[in-house]
Amino acid sequence: GCPALVEELSRRGVKPWLVCDEGGGIYTDPMMGIKGNFAMIGVSEKGRANVRFTARGKGGHASTPQKNSPIARLAAFVCDVEKHCPFRSEMEPETRAMLEALAPAASFPFRLILENLWLFGYPITWFTPMINGQAAAMLRTTITFTMASGSNACNVMPREATLGANMRFVHHQDMEESLAVIKKAAQKYDLEMEVLQGGPCTKTVDIKGEVYHYIEETVKKTFPNCISSPYVLTAATDATFYEKICDNCIRFAPIVYGPEEKKGIHGVNEALRYDCLPGAVDFFKNLITDNHAGNEAE
Template identity: 30%
Template sequence: MSSPVERFRELLRIPTVSHVDPGRVDLAAFDAFHDALERLYPRIHAALEREVVSDHALLYRWRGASDADPLVLMAHMDVVPVVAEEWQHPPFAADLTGTGATIHARGAIDDKGALVAIMEAVEALLADGTTPSHDVYLAFGHDEEIGGTGAQAIVDVLHARGVRPALVIDEGGAVVRGAVPGVSAPTAMIGVAERGILSLGLTVPERGGHASTPPAMPATARLARAIDRLRRRPFPRRLAPPVRAMLATAAPHASRSLRPVLRRLDRFGPLLARVLSRLGPELNAIVRTTAVVTELSGSDGQNVLATRARATVDIRLLTGDTVDSAVAHVRRAVADPLVEIDVLRGSDPSAVSPWRGDSWQRIARAVRVSLGDDVVPLPYLQLGASDSRWFTRISDAVYRFAPFTLSADERAALHSHDERIGVDTWLRGIEFYRAVILDR
């Protein structure tokens, strides 16, 4: 029988790639992934109830002694596209390097690492004859990377059945060092909320014509001015409640000089927000709503004036901001009625889950048991979006944490080339999910 690592590698080799264009999605790869799960985890498919939701999302139910207060373990089977020539190892070969110490593959962390670790934990517990004290659901989306319709459909199913989870755990933060300045201990960054998403279109129309006779303010120049004005007028800095919780929880573990500051956020909060905004992109993103232009378009010809110059602005909303308040800020910053501003898509920040109480303590216990007594569980604000945001509709305790110890370089490889995970790191993640299920 194959080992956990070999099963993981087999599933990593299946290119379940999401594309915004549905015509580019290879649905056969998702079917193959389903088939492989069924073959590799026979006990799960014999003992758990399984259903396919929204074509390719998967929902499993492991009946426990009680159907009240169930646990939901989430992950997604889709991965982002690759540029193969940028990789040192083929992205879907799941190569082992360093005498089997590291697995290289798209999805090794985001997010097949969690999905397969969950399956391994449940399969092993079934082999031990375990019956959970409460129902356990496994919810695996198939299109998280392009919006998460599968996860939304799963929530619809659970809501219709009156299922209200006591705890939901999805991908998110990891075990890292240096996430909070002045804290040297390893920290388990457990997302209690995530920022909202807003895409705006900035459009400047004009008559067009030959580029040899441009107007004084062509559409491209007006658009460039609007973009620069937005860059020069960033959203204000502040410490949102999840960030305050992170800093306050970190205070006992901080350096002596920083400890008094973190313990007096009522007094030092504005100063700390200003300092954090200057310490790099990640820390800046936890203290303000961010906005960046990601797409630009103008004329189709080198000597033709654009009839429509257009930019897309990606905005990530800090807890407390809304789609409406962000649009108002952009209008004020651009300050030009000839620049049309349209909402392409938008969702407000998620609700904030508690960083105290039974659900939080259950995760904290699992961290200590599986990842080490020296690891400090910290609440934090997740910067990116995940499928978990849909589950806040049916649960007040939704958390975002992948139980893997990751370096800065490993985190930087997410959605980039050379994604990889250490074998020992991944195996410890299996123990985390086992500990969460058993809650001991």
């Protein structure tokens, strides 16, 4: 529905000042050592692609095994990539701004580290992706292996085995470069790579601009004790479609996500607490009626 709606709005010459979709939210205790509720305002999305890797071989019967079979090469490739990540870690401006915004609420020693990113920025960028998947997703391109297939019998070696993966690209190592990096890694194991579906990183909303400031002010009015922070979304939203007609696509749902709610997103027992709904309603009322910029809300 979104592509058709965007086309119709474009045909009518409508150019929204702001698009506000889901993505970010009000997260309770968003990171280790940081306590409280924080409005994580999504200002961009990572790019993404579904990729298939194929290994070919002669096949045969399992009673006479061969070295470097298709499945063995795929397995070696997966182990190599997961043990030695080929993608470059870097702290982008929005991620740095997020950590700086969260710093005052951090406990020692995290506060000391986050308030001195000029000193600790490089160690954070280099070390934390090794121990924390959330940090890795913020700092570099990621690849997750999700599907595999081989022969249809345990005693038959396949002539062809495949492996599916989902990739998420960062702005500093975009879709083209990241795909080239993983293709080179796959070629070491004589694997073919095919991009099934994909799209680049989205545009980034200016965190010093009028629209982002307006969202911050609306959060402050609605949730006075909540600190706002920019946030690069690692998932995907429909806001991407609206970038054709809007320069300021914000990913933020004014819903409080506690630890249990975060664990349930797209999983078992996905739910929201009913007592967070009044605040969400108030946020959107304020967003529409308190137009600080003097523009008509669209």
